[in-house]
Amino acid sequence: MIVSDKPRIPPLLVLFIGVLGISSGSILVRLSQGQAVPSLVIAAWRLTFASLVLLPLAISRRRDELAKMTRSDWQLAILSGFMLALHFATWISSLAYTSVTSSTVLVTTSPLWVGLTAPFLLGESLTRQLKAGILLAMVGSVLIGLADVVAVGNGRLQFSLTQFTNQPNPLLGNGLALFGAVAAAFYLIIGRRLRPKMSLLSYTAVVYGTAAIFLLIAALVNQYHLFGYTPLAFLFMLLMAVFPQLVGHTSYNYALGYLSAAYVSIAVIAEPIGATILALILFGEVPNLLTIFGSILLLAGIVYASWQPRKKRR
Numbered sequence: 001m002i003v004s005d006k007p008r009i010p011p012l013l014v015l016f017i018g019v020l021g022i023s024s025g026s027i028l029v030r031l032s033q034g035q036a037v038p039s040l041v042i043a044a045w046r047l048t049f050a051s052l053v054l055l056p057l058a059i060s061r062r063r064d065e066l067a068k069m070t071r072s073d074w075q076l077a078i079l080s081g082f083m084l085a086l087h088f089a090t091w092i093s094s095l096a097y098t099s100v101t102s103s104t105v106l107v108t109t110s111p112l113w114v115g116l117t118a119p120f121l122l123g124e125s126l127t128r129q130l131k132a133g134i135l136l137a138m139v140g141s142v143l144i145g146l147a148d149v150v151a152v153g154n155g156r157l158q159f160s161l162t163q164f165t166n167q168p169n170p171l172l173g174n175g176l177a178l179f180g181a182v183a184a185a186f187y188l189i190i191g192r193r194l195r196p197k198m199s200l201l202s203y204t205a206v207v208y209g210t211a212a213i214f215l216l217i218a219a220l221v222n223q224y225h226l227f228g229y230t231p232l233a234f235l236f237m238l239l240m241a242v243f244p245q246l247v248g249h250t251s252y253n254y255a256l257g258y259l260s261a262a263y264v265s266i267a268v269i270a271e272p273i274g275a276t277i278l279a280l281i282l283f284g285e286v287p288n289l290l291t292i293f294g295s296i297l298l299l300a301g302i303v304y305a306s307w308q309p310r311k312k313r314r
């Protein structure tokens with residue numbers, strides 16, 4: 001499991017903190033929406049706060065690296081930022097329409113979309129294991145998508161957007177979460193091309209900053225106010241930038257220095273579990289049996305598709 005020297009801070013502890021940080025993202029979104037903050041504004045402030053932390057550090061410590069970026073590098077960085085902005089805009093919006101469990105489970109399907117598009121965009125092969133994992137996850141995602149809108153009554157299948165759930169529009173919310181996963185997949189694919197050329201600080205500062213600009217423009221175009229919300233709302237959005245964005249993602253990157261990618265990827269799958277528990281405690285959201293079963297299938301598919309067993313030593 002350990003792939004590097006003994007760290008000063010136990011990577012499992014850091015990974016656990018990262019899971020907690022990431023899991024709080026959907027909860028903080030819900031709390032912000034409860035303060036009457038539009039989803040686009042929430043996304044814009046999350047990336048803006050994170051960028052205000054990273055950009056000064058990148059400028060002071062990585063100025064030479066940033067100056068050496070080529071035109072092609074900037075184009076990829078801007079495209080990556082656009083995809084990240086699209087990811088947050090759609091996923092955060094999904095939480096206004098569907099349950100925390102459905103949204104977080106569906107948005108974690110991005111590794112599968114990376115696997116599906118990698119043969120065309122990166123020239124990577126689609127293995128039999130990946131195909132099986134994708135199929136399993138797709139079945140799970142269909143079950144989650146239908147869990148809140150279909151039911152069996154009087155011996156027949158019934159369909160309703162509101163009758164079987166307390167969520168405003170779960171079908172729309174689930175669709176937005178899936179779209180957010182696809183956008184995240186393209187963000188990751190672009191990152192594979194650009195990240196080897198740049199340090200983590202430079203890459204995240206440029207991409208987060210670009211995403212923040214896109215989201216701020218989108219919020220203004222839609223005539224949303226960026227200010228005038230309660231201090232509590234801004235506190236929630238600031239915490240969103242600190243814990244899910246900075247602490248969560250940084251913890252995963254730290255753990256990757258000492259643990260295998262497969263091990264860390266399984267920890268990432270714990271996000272929907274943590275978010276579901278927090279939603280149950282704070283909002284009283286209890287997922288139905290079909291959602292639970294679909295989530296198990298989907299997460300099992302992601303783990304199976306991502307798992308790379310260690311090679312035996314000769």
